[in-house]
Amino acid sequence: MIRDLGLHLALIAVLFVLGLTLPDYHQGNMARILVLATYAVGYNVLxxxxxxxxxxxxxFFAAGMYGLGLVMQHGGWSPVPAFIAGLVSAALLSVIVAVLALRTVGVAFMIVTLMFSQSAFLTILYFGTWTRxxxxxxxPQAARQVAGLDxxxxVTRYMAALALFSVALLLVLWLVRRQEGxxxxxxxxxxxxTRMLGxxxxxxKILAVVMSGTLSGAAGAGYALLFGYVGATFASVQYSIFPLLWVLLGGAGTTIGPLVGAVFMFYLIDYSSGLTNAYMLIAGVVLVLLTLFARAGIMGEVRKRWAPWLP
Structure with a gap:
């Protein structure tokens, strides 16, 4: 446990230093990646x-985003209570989904979660008067102030994103090293x-859904607060597929994998788009090769080949 904690604290320390030394472009990218990696960390729990x-x-991502955004936009709430409202919104939704969706298994569970998500997306569109x-x-920029911090x-945005990611990362590490994990x-x-063992x-499973949904909602609320935009796109199907790809690429069932997958995919698309308009073809080929030759994901392969102690 001490070794695991030391590794994760070292990673957080490296990310902290990067926030102070990276060029502006990459600093902005990494702030966004850290928030999205928090989303992937939540997805990885489930x-x-x-x-x-x-x-x-x-x-869940959208529940946190709109839970924060709507009360700030229409209620004039300050960021901290609004962030808590986003967490509560995501937690309540995850409890409802857990109770209903876990009546199914396998492919049926996948379909039910997709149906719930599409219902949430259509609800956002239906109440366009409020959600736009x-x-x-x-x-507004003036509303995104916390305790005198802009x-x-x-730099402040990067550090806030790092704080959000760090809490999620250490919370999941704590979970997987406990009996519940x-x-x-x-x-x-x-x-x-597992059932036969009592x-x-x-x-x-309910615990997993609620924790996963709440962490994903925290990422959504954090994204809205740090980048100042709330939109229905974040409730669409593609934003349900993204965390799956990040987790698969980084290594499902590894605590660091979601961050590695998010960084890898973001910069793969970023750099390939600078080479050609067919950048998605390059990204697709790389992803297929990675899937074929590193089936456990990047950190999964590291754990399998060199560091079996990685959580």
């Missing part, structure tokens, strides 16, 4: 550790055997 494949996680639908709305300042992994590997499988 998919990587529990083995439940969700195709509707964008609804596809157009979305901007949170969250629109690049071992039970989640047991459910992923062999659900029936563990309440349903309650642990």
């Amino acid at each position: 998919f990587g550790y529990t083995g439940l494949l969700s195709l509707g996680h964008a609804m 639908g596809d157009e979305g709305f901007v949170i 969250l629109t300042d690049p 071992a039970v989640l992994i047991g459910i992923r590997e062999n659900e029936e055997r 563990y309440n499988v349903l309650s642990h």
Whole structure:
């Protein structure tokens, strides 16, 4: 446990130094990546550790985003209470989804989560008077101030994104090193055997969905607060697929994998788009090759080949 904690604190320290030394362009990119990696960390709890494949996680991201954005836009709330409202919105939605969706298994669970997510997306469009639908709305710069800190300042924004990611990362590390985390992994590997050992499988699955959804909602609220935009695009299907790709690329069931996957995919598309208009073809070929020759993902292969102790 000490070694694991030391590794994660060292990673956070490296990210902190990068925030002070990176050029403006990469500093802005990394701030965005850290928030999206928080989203992937939440998704990894459900998919990587529990083995439940969700195709509707964008609804949790959007719940946090709109939970914060709407009360700031229409209620004049300050950022901290609004962020808590975003967390509560995502947590409540995740409880509802857990209770209903976990009545199904396998492919049915995937379809049900996708249906819930599409319902959330259509709800945002239906209440366009408040949400501004596809157009979305901007949170004014003057409203994005916390305790005298201007969250629109690049360095402050980066550090806030790092703080959000760090809390999510350490929380998941704490979970997977506890008995509850071992039970989640047991459910992923062999659900029936876990049930035969006397563990309440349903309650642990509910825990996984709620924790995953709340962390994803925290990422959504953080994105809205730090980048000042709330829009229905973030509730669409593509934002349910993105965290799946990041987790698969970085290594499902590894605590650091979601960050590695998000960084890899972001810069793969960024650099290939500077080479050709067919950048998605390059990205697709690289992703296929990585899937074929590193099936466990980047950090999954590192764990399998050189560091089996990695959480």
